Amino acid sequence: MANERVLVVGGGLAGLAAAMRLAELGIQVDLMSLTPVKRSHSVCAQGGINSVNDQTRPLGDSEWLHFDDTVYGGDFLQHQPPVKEMAYWAPRIIDLMDRLGVTFNRTPEGFRDQRRFGGTLYKRTAFAGATTGQQLLYALDEQVRRWEVEGRVKKYEFWDFLGPVLDDNGVCRGAVGQDLVSMEIRSFQADAVVVATGGAGLIYGRSTMSMVCTGSAASRCFQAGVRYGNGEFMQVHPTAIPGADKLRLMSESARGEGGRVWVPRKPQDPRDPRDIPEGERYYFLEERYPTYGNLVPRDIATREIFNVCVYEGLSVDADRQCVYLDLTHIPADELDRKLGGILSIYEKFQGVNPRTVPMKIFPAIHYSMGGLWADYERTADGGLVAGSPRNQQTNVPGLYAIGECDYQYHGANRLGANSLLSCIFSGLIVAPGIETWIKSLPRSAADQPASLFDTERTRQQQRHDELLNRSGGGENPYLIHQQLGQTMTNAATVVRHNKDLEAAYGTIADLEARAQTCSLSDTGNWTNQNVVFTKALLDMFPLAKTILQGALARDECRGAHFKPDFVLGGIEAEDPAEQRREAEAWCDRFEAKNTKWLKSTVATLKSDGEPELTYEEVDTSLIPPRPRLYGLVGAEMIEEVWQQRVAQKEQSPGNGQPDSTVAAS
């Protein structure tokens, strides 16, 4: 395959895994990234990476249970075959990363150590201190550098992806990119383009995401006709450190290693937290969720912290919302060994030692569960067909999406320590599929007419020049970005109300119109960060609208998407017969809700710039959806009624409805 090339856009875990595997298959790779790939946002992942392992297996754990936890935690909104395949690959992926030299923590006997994360009862998470993402990224960065020396990978670092190049049949034949130093715009011929550009947190202004996470690359694909799935599902991490420039992540591993979340029972108790006796502390997660305690899934922990501060008035501080995350009961040397990286972040930015003083944290936007729509090819037993060119391919042939920027793996809510896994997994499996895809192409991108690439390059050059030469307008892109972030954060974060979402949509339409008249404070053509930021800002609006419209349309609660007006609620009756009746009614409502809403939101961007929503059935053929009952009042009775319904359905195969003759007898 001498002339065939693949362009990988994004050099985080997913992009590097794909580049490394493509190179191994003998395919030439061009790797484009906004930043030197070693500085990608994956370095911010802290806690670890999940798989069934030799410690959990004897306790009854299995790949299937990892799969089950992932779809249950995700409220069943993900197609199950890719998730199943991922769970079965997980132990092998961690073995591979181990071979690549990742400095995983060890047991006394020298095996990889594991910790527990949210949404599971097993210690499934391998970790390297509290900088696991950084360590995994470095291992892949090193392998890709090795291929660079071999001449198989060519890096384009400090380059911005401006959009894909599609031929007359809608097949992706390459892309246009811009050198962020010289500002040169050029086209890249490619037989496949892999977009691995991460999440879109900057749409919310401040989040736990890095400054490159603008979502611009995904938006440019969306504007070129790629569908966008489940945009409204944005994960809010329960524990972040508020800051003026960024909301810094405080890893779930802090709770995985025994960290406890609490507030003083007396609102804004002025005492030093260390002087507040146990009896006057409210460990609200432990009290409300005795099974999972501090390790409930993220959406639930987030809502509880939000409720305690906003609605119950129990925030630690009066002037800003926060709760305590307490590690002070754990010996300092153990903390340093397992959590050193994140504790030093807290110490450096807050100037307080979290080994002796409880940390103050609050939820923050953290991860895009939604993303570019991606396909897969299913095997008869519900896995993925190895080497299928459909795996991870978007609706644009030849254009692939992997990692956080695809919508595939996490449904309505992602479990902690599953993101590093899904990024590496999707990166590894996309490569053999692309190999098959390239072999099926009658003509390579190099044989396409030059005019195809020139046209798109010229269009991008014109957009760039038009921005630089614009006179008047006077709008400031940085201020508009702040207003966009504020609007999105207020309307579409932890709690969502339709009237707020509608109002936000109007505000954002105004902001978008104003953004069209931004004047640049730098009109030069050398390392012009001003124009690059303005382009990214303009490209945030299609995704912001998609998030808002998806959230507005979805009148239910599912995972991270929470609308108080559509809560199913618990059951209140005390009398067993009445309890049972309420549970039956609850299950009826749950089934009706799933009939209506157990569907992925799939958006396309119309020519007028407005998203159009359609809904896609979810493949739940392997694990039937069941109620997510973490901490619900009356959960036992609902569970009992639900189990009876499941048993009844199993006895009556066919349409899944209870058999009428059985019901009548």
Add this chain to the structure above:
Amino acid sequence: MTTSTHDGNPEAINVRVLRQDGPGQASYWQRHRIAYEHDMNVISVLQKIATQSRDADGQPVAPVAWDCNCLEEVCGACTMVVNGKTQQACTALVDRLLAENPAEIELRPMSKFPVLRDLMVDRARMFQALKRVKAWIPVDGYSDMGPGPRQSQSRQQLAYPLSECMTCGCCVEACPQYTKIELTRRNGETDEQFATREEEAYNRGFVGAAAISQAMLFNENPTGQMNADERVDALTAEGGIQVCGNAQNCVVVCPKEIPLTKSIARAGRAATVRSIKRWLDT
């Protein structure tokens, strides 16, 4: 002139930035004045400068160019010289800087790398150094071949700090032996020709503490050990460990507190052993 609010905090901060419009051009100082807020760091200072895009005299100016990404001190992007100290802009907290010097905050680009613009420098040489010392595990392939070798806790605790190196450049900025290499493009030279000439120049320059430490990280790995000699050979070639003058500045400035001088000492011993072996073999 500094005015203070009732709580003792200043109303505004004076910032002095050493700017440069492009490679090879003259640098110049520019003054900015921005509103003070609580919990600021140098990143939020630069964000404010970009937003107002006017200097202290109210004249319109282009935003200061700088490099950053994670803002959590794990990506290594935002290294610059703040009040004379090389550090990450994200962990340079304004309240602490003002406590040291209430008059102003001074920002300069690192001096050991070519300036691309303003505070943005080109650290390609550091990544090139990782190629020189073969800082990777040369695995057979990426298919399923079981786990890596078992390792003791003490070995992991030795390796982990070294693997936290984020190639930020503080160590080499502080190093007296690491001198700036900046080439200018010749007339008619293509991108490829220039890149090749630059790579050759980088390969002759001092490899620096970060890359030496990475070589030791891989030489301590049970699999990486199999290629230890290749890395030691790279470290004893031109621009290798012999250039180190033992100033020990590197270990002092490392934001991750990586034991760089220990790595250098270990590399020195490995080089000696290797040369004796070679001598015995001949």
